[in-house]
Amino acid sequence: MCPDYVPTIGIEVHAQLNTLSKMFCSCSVKYGDPPNTHLCPVCLGLPGSLPRVNRKAVILGLRAVRALGCSIPPVAQFARKNYFYPDLPKGYQITMFQLPLGTEGKLELIDEEDRLESAIGIERIHIEEDTGKLNHEGRMGTLIDFNRAGAPLIEIVSKPEIKSGPHAVKYLKELRRLLRFLRISNANMEEGSFRCEVNISVRPSDREELGTRVEIKNLNSFKAVERSIDFEIKRQTNILESKGEVKRETRGWDEKEDATVHQRFKEGESEYRYFPEPDLPELLLEGDILDESTFDLSKIPARKVKDLVNRFGVPPHAADLLMSGTGSPEGNPYFVAEFFEEAVGRHGGLGTPAANLMTGVVFEFLKKSGLTLDQTDFTAKKLAQITKMVSRDELSNTSAKMVVSLILEQGGEVNDIVMREGYAQVVDDDEISILVREIIEANAPIVEQIKRGKLNAIGALVGAVMKKSKGDVDPKRVNELLQERILGKKNRGG
8 A cells, every 4th residue: 555645845936026126236127118228237247347236225125024933144145156057148146155044934824724824934035146147939949038136136045835826825915915915026927026936845654854845937927836836746646656766856836737847957956066156245144125015014014804804703704805905096906905904993883794894896896897996986094984984784685796896987975875775775564575475476476385394495485575676675684574474473573
């Protein structure tokens, strides 16, 4: 009997920092410009050129270190990573090795079971420069664009605590949200400013020793990450089950084949011949540069989600959606969450109903229209007013959604729309009783089923009353009156 196999997964993320210029020179990092238009002797590594450190990049890197709870050392050090590849103009890359920017942190996230307390450990964060970009398409062979060579990156190395493809995607989405919300990186995968490499090994569950590690590159989407991990787990498991040997190698993801493919056998760290960068001094992480990297820690997205849950009783998945940035104007990803906080905290709206309206009808409208929430006539005060009317049985849930939709589409005040459209919910028992009697008389077969004990059939009658009233009656009270008339049950307030 073959033992079960356990994967060990870690991810390295390269995120381009939000600066205007490159890491060691003043060349622009603007995306989309013609190839090889942002170059100088420094980023090309020409003889006699000397690098100088981009201060803004260091501050943004330290902000990421703080956000992920890493320890900040007193000194960081740049190093040369030596290897030859066409996209590396100097023949080496300036990075960090022995003395990174931060170590031993964690990324907080909501786990698969919708609980709040979950995290993936962060091993280290360091700054480095990007390479050029190879273009293999066309008839002229491989072309090289050095525009992004020298662009400032942070590399975030997770601990090998990721369990599966879906777990990896959850980690990456949360990390990307953190970098975006704190304006550390735009983290656009389509622009190459958020790239990831997966390290994965598989071992029998009855052994402590880790298996041989394989690195997967060329992962340009969350879908590719998930599928490549799932494929590689199966591939390595099949090798081990057939008594074969997993080789240490770098593999790429082939989208067409839906498989990982061999690229090269993996180099060891000693082959890169790391040594301290002789043209740059050590970075002293103290004084102003530390002060400028500070920020309000409550702005960390995962903590904001927890705050919405704890303060307002919002379900974790709804709080997570409110903090997704959907519908927020550019430059303020917190807008929707703060809008909700104002509606419930300041204007007395009800937390869960307000969250349901926001993540339902409001988000649906904003996605279809392409507008942001601040471009509509819908306000936090109006949201609070609507939820309070629902709680007082003045509006049904269906009518509340209609009111929100009309405000989003046309503007207007809540009370005016309710009166004009006749959305005020009927609360008078005499009026509801008339509707109930009409539905009972029109549905004799269903009534007989209910009398014979098929109680779930009463839902059809409730639906018929709601349809006849256009949603203007309380379904709970309709249910009570139907049971009173059909079964003789007096259960109001029970």
